[in-house]
Amino acid sequence: ETSAKVIDGKSIAKQIRDEITVEISRMKDTVGVVPGLAVILVGDRKDSATYVRNKKKACESVGINSYEVNLPEDSTEQEVLKHISGFNDDPTVHGILVQLPLPSHMNEQNILNSVCIEKDVDGFHPLNIGRLAMRGREPLFVSCTPKGCIELLHRYGVEIKGRRAVVIGRSNIVGTPAALLLQREDATVSVVHSRTKNPEEITRQADIIIAAVGQANMVRGNWIKPGAVVIDVGINAVEDAKSAKGYRLVGDVCYEEACKIASAITPVPGGVGPMTIAMLLSNTLSSAKRIHNFK
Amino acid sequence: ETSAKVIDGKSIAKQIRDEITVEISRMKDTVGVVPGLAVILVGDRKDSATYVRNKKKACESVGINSYEVNLPEDSTEQEVLKHISGFNDDPTVHGILVQLPLPSHMNEQNILNSVCIEKDVDGFHPLNIGRLAMRGREPLFVSCTPKGCIELLHRYGVEIKGRRAVVIGRSNIVGTPAALLLQREDATVSVVHSRTKNPEEITRQADIIIAAVGQANMVRGNWIKPGAVVIDVGINAVEDAKSAKGYRLVGDVCYEEACKIASAITPVPGGVGPMTIAMLLSNTLSSAKRIHNFK
Ligand SMILES: NC(=O)C1=CN([C@@H]2O[C@H](COP(=O)(O)OP(=O)(O)OC[C@H]3O[C@@H](n4cnc5c(N)ncnc54)[C@H](OP(=O)(O)O)[C@@H]3O)[C@@H](O)[C@H]2O)C=CC1
Numbered sequence: 001e002t003s004a005k006v007i008d009g010k011s012i013a014k015q016i017r018d019e020i021t022v023e024i025s026r027m028k029d030t031v032g033v034v035p036g037l038a039v040i041l042v043g044d045r046k047d048s049a050t051y052v053r054n055k056k057k058a059c060e061s062v063g064i065n066s067y068e069v070n071l072p073e074d075s076t077e078q079e080v081l082k083h084i085s086g087f088n089d090d091p092t093v094h095g096i097l098v099q100l101p102l103p104s105h106m107n108e109q110n111i112l113n114s115v116c117i118e119k120d121v122d123g124f125h126p127l128n129i130g131r132l133a134m135r136g137r138e139p140l141f142v143s144c145t146p147k148g149c150i151e152l153l154h155r156y157g158v159e160i161k162g163r164r165a166v167v168i169g170r171s172n173i174v175g176t177p178a179a180l181l182l183q184r185e186d187a188t189v190s191v192v193h194s195r196t197k198n199p200e201e202i203t204r205q206a207d208i209i210i211a212a213v214g215q216a217n218m219v220r221g222n223w224i225k226p227g228a229v230v231i232d233v234g235i236n237a238v239e240d241a242k243s244a245k246g247y248r249l250v251g252d253v254c255y256e257e258a259c260k261i262a263s264a265i266t267p268v269p270g271g272v273g274p275m276t277i278a279m280l281l282s283n284t285l286s287s288a289k290r291i292h293n294f295k
Numbered sequence: 296e297t298s299a300k301v302i303d304g305k306s307i308a309k310q311i312r313d314e315i316t317v318e319i320s321r322m323k324d325t326v327g328v329v330p331g332l333a334v335i336l337v338g339d340r341k342d343s344a345t346y347v348r349n350k351k352k353a354c355e356s357v358g359i360n361s362y363e364v365n366l367p368e369d370s371t372e373q374e375v376l377k378h379i380s381g382f383n384d385d386p387t388v389h390g391i392l393v394q395l396p397l398p399s400h401m402n403e404q405n406i407l408n409s410v411c412i413e414k415d416v417d418g419f420h421p422l423n424i425g426r427l428a429m430r431g432r433e434p435l436f437v438s439c440t441p442k443g444c445i446e447l448l449h450r451y452g453v454e455i456k457g458r459r460a461v462v463i464g465r466s467n468i469v470g471t472p473a474a475l476l477l478q479r480e481d482a483t484v485s486v487v488h489s490r491t492k493n494p495e496e497i498t499r500q501a502d503i504i505i506a507a508v509g510q511a512n513m514v515r516g517n518w519i520k521p522g523a524v525v526i527d528v529g530i531n532a533v534e535d536a537k538s539a540k541g542y543r544l545v546g547d548v549c550y551e552e553a554c555k556i557a558s559a560i561t562p563v564p565g566g567v568g569p570m571t572i573a574m575l576l577s578n579t580l581s582s583a584k585r586i587h588n589f590k
C-alpha cells in the first residue's frame with residue numbers, strides 16, 4: 001500500500017546530464033571552448049578516491065575535461081595552495097573542487113577560501129553563502145547537493161512558494177544552503193537541528209521536508225504530514241547480514257513508513273545522490289559559459 | 296493588568312554606552328588610539344540627516360572621533376567611491392558607514408561592496424552575512440539592529456538555546472541576520488514573510504518573537520503564546536490628532552494587547568531603537584581594537 005510517488009533522482013540526473021552534453025557540444029562548436037573541472041585529492045582515503053573517480057567519470061560522460069591532482073597525505077598546506085593558485089590562473093579550468101575531508105594538519109578554511117570565487121563550483125565560499133542569504137544578490141554558484149534537492153522539486157512540479165518547509169540539519173554544505181534556497185523561493189522555512197526540542201512536532205507541519213542529518217531512519221512515518229513531499233539527503237550505512245558487503249545504505253527517513261504517508265519521496269540510493277554529481281557538472285558548465293560570456 | 300516585563304532598551308543602551316566610554320579611555324591611555332567612525336551622507340533627505348546627526352552625537356558622547364562627508368544629491372557614484380576608498384586607507388578611521396537610502400542613480404551594491412570588510416561596521420557585506428550563516432565561521436561585524444535585539448535577550452537573561460524563535464521579516468539588514476544569529480545560539484528558527492500563509496499560527500508557537508516588518512500593529516495579542524518574549528523592531532508612524540506632530544510612532548506589534556500576554560516586550564520607541572546606535576558604537580570600538588590588536 002505504498003502511495004507516495006517515487007522521485008527518481010537517477011533518471012532526472014540522467015536527463016540533466018543529457019542536457020549538459022548537448023550544451024557542451026554546442027559551446028565547443030560555437031566558440032571552441034570545452035569546460036574543465038580540476039579536482040584536488042589529498043591523502044588516500046578510499047571513499048574520497050571513489051568520489052573523485054565518480055566525478056571524473058561523470059565529467060567524461062558529458063564532455064567536460066577533468067584534471068586531477070593527487071597529493072600525498074603528508075603534503076603541506078602550501079603545496080595544496082600552490083596547486084589551487086595554478087588552477088585559479090589556468091584558463092582551461094572553469095571549476096575547482098577540493099575533495100573533503102582534508103588531512104587534519106591542514107586548515108580547511110584557508111584552502112577553501114583560496115579557490116577563486118569564479119571557479120568555486122562547490123559554492124562553499126562564504127561570499128556565495130552570503131549572497132544566497134541576501135535578497136537582491138545572486139550567488140555565482142549554489143552547493144551541489146541542496147541545488148539538486150530543489151531541482152528535484154522543480155522537475156516534479158512541486159510548488160514551493162507559500163508552502164511550509166522544514167529542513168532537518170544545518171550544515172554549511174547541505175542544510176543551511178537548502179534552507180536559504182527554499183526561502184528564496186518563498187517557502188516559509190523552519191530549520192531543525194540537534195538542539196531542537198520537538199523535531200517531530202515541527203516536521204509534521206511541513207509541506208516539504210528536506211532531511212540532511214546523517215542519522216539512519218530518524219524521520220519516522222508519524223513525523224510526516226499526510227501528503228508532504230520528502231527529500232532524503234542522508235546516506236547511512238547500516239548492518240545487513242543479507243547483503244554481500246555486510247551493510248546497506250539507508251537515508252535519514254524511514255522509507256517504509258514514509259512512503260505510505262508522503263505524496264512523493266526520494267529513495268536512498270537513487271534519489272539525491274545522483275543529483276549532486278549532475279549539479280556539479282551543471283555548475284562547471286555555467287562557469288565556463290560565464291567566463292566566456294557564452295549564452 | 297499589564298503583566299509583561301518591559302525590556303528597557305534605552306537604559307540598556309545607556310549602560311552599554313557607559314561600558315564603551317570606559318573601554319575607549321582605557322584604549323586611549325594604553326595605546327594612544329582613539330576609534331574613528333566615518334559617515335557618508337548623499338543628498339538632503341531630512342530623516343537621513345537626523346540619523347547621521349544622532350550617530351555623530353552618540354560618537355561624541357563615548358569619545359569616538361566622527362568624520363562626516365556630505366555630498367550633494369547629484370554626485371556621481373565615482374565620487375562616493377573615491378571617498379570610501381580614502382576612508383578605507385585612512386588609519387584613523389575604523390568604521391565606515393554609508394547612510395541609506397542612496398540616490399536612485401547610484402548602485403547601492405557597488406558602493407556597499409567597496410567598503411573594506413575590516414571597516415564594515417554595518418555588517419552589510421555579503422562576506423559577513425555568509426560567515427554569519429556558516430558554522431565554524433565568524434563574521435567580523437554583525438548588523439547593528441539584529442545584534443541589538445540579541446543583546447537585549449542576553450541582558451535580560453532570556454534563554455535562546457533550544458527555544459522556538461520566529462522572526463517576522465527577512466530583510467538583509469534586520470530579519471535575515473536576526474534569524475541567523477538566533478540559529479547560531481541554537482534556537483529553532485522559523486522565518487515568516489509576506490508570502491507566508493498562516494503567520495499567526497506559526498508565530499503562536501514561538502518562545503521568542505522578533506518582528507521586523509514595517510506594518511503598524513500587525514502582530515496581535517492572539518498571535519502570541521502566553522509567556523513569549525517579544526522584540527519589536529518596527530518603527531511606524533501612525534496618525535494621531537492628539538500629538539503635536541500629528542502622528543506617533545508604533546511598532547509592528549500591537550503593544551496594548553501583547554503586553555498582557557507576553558512575559559517580556561520591548562516598547563516602541565525606547566526598545567530596539569537605542570540599541571541600534573549602541574551596537575554601532577560597539578562595532579566601531581571592536582574594529583579599532585582588532586585593527587590595533589588591543590585586548
Ligand atoms: N546525497 C548526497 O549527495 C549527499 C549526502 N550527504 C549525506 O547527508 C547527511 C548530512 O550530511 P551533512 O549535512 O554533511 O552532515 P553534518 O554532520 O555536517 O550535519 C548534520 C546536521 O544534522 C543535525 N543533526 C544531527 N543529529 C540530529 C538529530 N538527532 N536531530 C536533529 N538534527 C540532527 C546536526 O545538528 P547540529 O548542527 O546541531 O550539530 C547538523 O546540523 C549525511 O548522511 C551525509 O552522508 C551529504 C552530502 C551529499
Ligand SMILES: NC(=O)C1=CN([C@@H]2O[C@H](COP(=O)(O)OP(=O)(O)OC[C@H]3O[C@@H](n4cnc5c(N)ncnc54)[C@H](OP(=O)(O)O)[C@@H]3O)[C@@H](O)[C@H]2O)C=CC1
Pocket residue numbers: 440463464465466467468469470487488489490491494507508509510528529530531567568569571
Ligand atoms: N529600531 C531600529 O533601529 C530599526 C528599525 N527598523 C524598522 O523595522 C521595520 C523593518 O525594517 P526592514 O527590515 O528594513 O524592512 P523591509 O521593508 O526591508 O523588510 C520588511 C520585511 O517584512 C516582510 N513583510 C512585509 N509585510 C509583511 C506581512 N504582511 N506579513 C509578513 N511579513 C511581511 C517582508 O517580506 P518579503 O521579504 O516577502 O517582502 C520583508 O521581508 C521597519 O518598520 C523599520 O522602520 C529598521 C531598521 C532599524
